[in-house]
Amino acid sequence: MEIKAVFFDLDGTLFNSMRSxxxxTRQAIVDLxxxxxxxxxxxxxxxxFCLPLMEELSLDFAVVYNGQYIFTPKEVLYEKPMDxxxxxxxxxxxxxxAREIxxxxxxxxxxxGLLKFGETRLASMLAGILPSGTSGIARNSFKHVVRRLAPKNNYLKLLREPIYQMMMVATAKETDSIAAEFSELSITRSNSYSIDLIPKDAGKLSGIQWLGEHYGFDIHETVCFGxxxxxxxxxxxAGYGVAMGNASPAIKEVADYVTDGNNQDGIAxxxxxxxxxxxxxxxxxVSKDRNFNQVKEFHKKMDGRTQEYPIAYEAEExxxxADFKVExxxxxxxxASEHxxxxxxxxxxxxxxxxxKAVKKVKRKEHxxxxxTGQVDALMDLLYLTYGSLVLSGVDPYEIFQAVHTSNMAKIFPDGKAHFDTETHKILKPKHWERFAPERKIKRExxxxxxxxxKKWPQLDVED
Structure with a gap:
């Protein structure tokens, strides 16, 4: 079976217990x-909540609010507000x-405020402090403390916007009675203290199926983790449904495969x-720096050279x-000279x-x-100064970096390998590489x- 897409749930799946x-998993996503x-x-x-994570991990798309809202880092693809x-x-x-929603x-x-607090890392830590056998009185007292700290919200103001999902504090025993009261809604649960309420025909599955139609893959060509x-x-x-080792018994029962827990590299x-x-x-x-990971991917493709343990460069290397940077x-x-x-x-x-002048200055300094440490300190200063130059020129580097990375990755020859100049050892460019050259994309961006x-500052008189 050919797999074309992989989907992860977040809490308890993509996230470990420290909410990271x-x-x-980061390396697995790069490899996928x-x-x-x-x-x-x-x-x-x-x-x-999801957008920063998508940008950090270079994810292609997200099905959020249990299928009610689907988007990429660049655009909203689908949305279905509740009645x-x-x-x-x-x-x-x-x-x-008197229910929290x-x-x-x-x-x-x-x-x-209680539900929003329950989504934080602090809440997870506090929940861990309270053992499973703690009495209901103690847990309810904890909730009342949070309620006193969290001001009430104006629901009428919120209703001016489209609502895609509602959340309510409810125990597992209360689920059936709420479902009977709202037969037009589907009730799902991702934790022990609250429920998610969405339209009857909605859900993560329907969202993934919609994406499949949009991108050209079938649900049987997916791997889903939860x-x-x-x-x-x-x-x-899913083609392969994977339950985490920390999953509920019901999830493990339907899964094709039960992997290790979210703290034991279960996804990879x-x-x-x-x-x-x-x-x-x-x-x-895998670094938390997305740009670093992309450059690391480039080096793996070009010459297979990456370094997993910090080492210093010898003088010749x-x-x-330095030669590359000086150029x-x-x-x-x-x-700047305008030719x-x-x-x-x-x-x-x-x-x-x-x-x-720099040589004299460096020689005078103590080291x-x-x-x-000295090499990394200098390289980080170079990186910081480069960002500073972009800041002072008012240029957002994000899309431009992606254009440069794409053009560099296009230097692979038809044989699947990179070719190097025998004298300079610089990477050669395949025939017709010019169509991947980044200058046009940089200019457009x-x-x-x-x-x-x-449009934001029409009062500025700036010449192009």
Missing amino acids: VSNS HRNGIYVGIATGRGPA KKVVRKLIRYAQKN SLGTAHGVGGS DSDNDLSMLEA KALDFYGLVQYIPGKSF ASHR EIVEFLYA NPDVFRLLVDQLHADVD PEDKL LDRQKRVAK
Whole structure:
């Protein structure tokens, strides 16, 4: 069976118990993308929570609010708000029965302070402090403390926006009675203290199926990971449904495969089991810096050289790395000269003078740091200064970096390998690589940024 897309639930699945993503999972996501497989999330959380995570992990799309809202980092693909009559009915029910509720909008979750607090890492830690045998009185006292700290929200104000999902504090025993009261809604649960309420025909599965039609894959060509009851339908329908080791018994019952827990590299191990990635514990790391990971991917493709343990450059290799950087500095000055040879010569002469001045300055300084620390300190200053130059020129580097990365990855030859100049050891460009050259995309993105800036600050008189 060919797998074209992989979906992860968040809490208890993609997230470990510290509400972060393990390095093995980060590496697995990089490898999935390298193998041409879409990667997305399917969660009861909202878009405002998920977007930073999507950008951090380079995820392709997200099914949020249990299928009610679907988007990519660049655009909203699908949205299906709840019927406002049903929403008002549920608010009246909650007020009448003194129940905590929250309303999910495109911009965030509003309503109950208790429910929003329950989504935080602090709440998870406090929940861990209270043992499972703690009496209901103690747990209810904890809730009342939170209620006193959290002000009440104005539901009428929230109702001005589309509502995609509602959340209510309810125990498992209370689920059936609420379901009977709201037969037009589907009730799902991702934790022990609250329920999610969405339209009857909605769910993570329907959201994934909609994405499949949009991107050209079938539900049987997916792998879905989950741990809670709201993951049930997508795990049953997926080509391979994977239950985390920490999943509920009901999820494990329907899963095709039960992997290790979310704190034991369960995702990477399951993907390795199905032959989608190679899991080698402790052999590689993935940074939280997305750009670093993309450059690391580039080096793996080009020459297979990456380093997993911090080491310092020896003198000759350090000279090569400096050579690459100096060439870019000279190109930077050439662009500043506007191709005027006289101005360019003066700028290069000044660069030589600056190098001589820097040599004297470095020689005068004390250097108590070791070789690796000194090199990394200098490289980080270079990186910081580069960002500073972009800041002072008013340029957002995000899309431009992606354009450069795409063009660099296009330097693979038809034989699937990179080719190098025998003398300079620089990467050669395949025939017709010019169509991947980044300059045109950079220019287009800069023009876009200028248009946006002029709309925001029309009073500025800036020449192009």
